[in-house]
Amino acid sequence: MNKSQFLTELKEILCGLPDNDIQSSLDYYSEIIDDHIEDGFTEEDSVSQVGNPQEIAKQILADTPILKLVKQRIKPKHKISTLEIMFLILGSPIWLSLLIAAIAVVVSVYVSLWAAVVSLWACEAAFCGSALGGAIASVCLFASEGDIFAASIMVAAALVLIGISILFFFVCRASTKGMVLLTKKLTLRIKSCFLRKERAQ
Numbered sequence: 083m084n085k086s087q088f089l090t091e092l093k094e095i096l097c098g099l100p101d102n103d104i105q106s107s108l109d110y111y112s113e114i115i116d117d118h119i120e121d122g123f124t125e126e127d128s129v130s131q132v133g134n135p136q137e138i139a140k141q142i143l144a145d146t147p148i149l150k151l152v153k154q155r156i157k158p159k160h161k162i163s164t165l166e167i168m169f170l171i172l173g174s175p176i177w178l179s180l181l182i183a184a185i186a187v188v189v190s191v192y193v194s195l196w197a198a199v200v201s202l203w204a205c206e207a208a209f210c211g212s213a214l215g216g217a218i219a220s221v222c223l224f225a226s227e228g229d230i231f232a233a234s235i236m237v238a239a240a241l242v243l244i245g246i247s248i249l250f251f252f253v254c255r256a257s258t259k260g261m262v263l264l265t266k267k268l269t270l271r272i273k274s275c276f277l278r279k280e281r282a283q
């Protein structure tokens with residue numbers, strides 16, 4: 083792939099971003115390729131060192147605020163006629179309520195998933211607190227009543243709870259990482275929808 087093909091493909095993938103953002107990205111990668119060529123690499127080698135246009139576009143998209151994409155998407159391509167405005171107003175009880183319902187469903191599912199993660203961390207805190215309480219209780223039982231048997235049981239229970247809390251910590255950490263990864267993927271998927279719709283037009 084030569085420089086022209088690389089920039090053309092990148093421009094096509096980024097279609098849907100604001101024009102100045104696309105141009106600044108193209109200028110940036112064009113300059114990088116030119117720098118590699120000046121260092122003695124061939125044009126094809128320079129392009130291959132820059133990377134895959136798909137991966138580069140994915141990173142650019144991840145760094146672009148979603149509000150900028152929405153603003154670019156809803157920017158009218160032509161002047162809205164009076165008839166179109168009337169249809170929007172008259173249809174708003176239907177399309178607006180459906181839009182709000184769809185957003186509410188998505189947000190509620192997302193919040194529920196995060197609530198599950200928070201609940202896991204609350205269980206982890208409970209295990210840790212119980213283990214600490216068991217250790218303190220064993221000391222108190224031994225010091226106040228001299229009951230070695232009861233104190234030993236409390237120590238054993240505290241050790242079991244410590245073991246459970248250590249194992250549960252990894253579950254909590256994995257679920258948190260999973261939700262963060264899911265958030266990034268969902269954000270990127272939503273942003274990609276704006277680009278795909280724009281390219282289809």
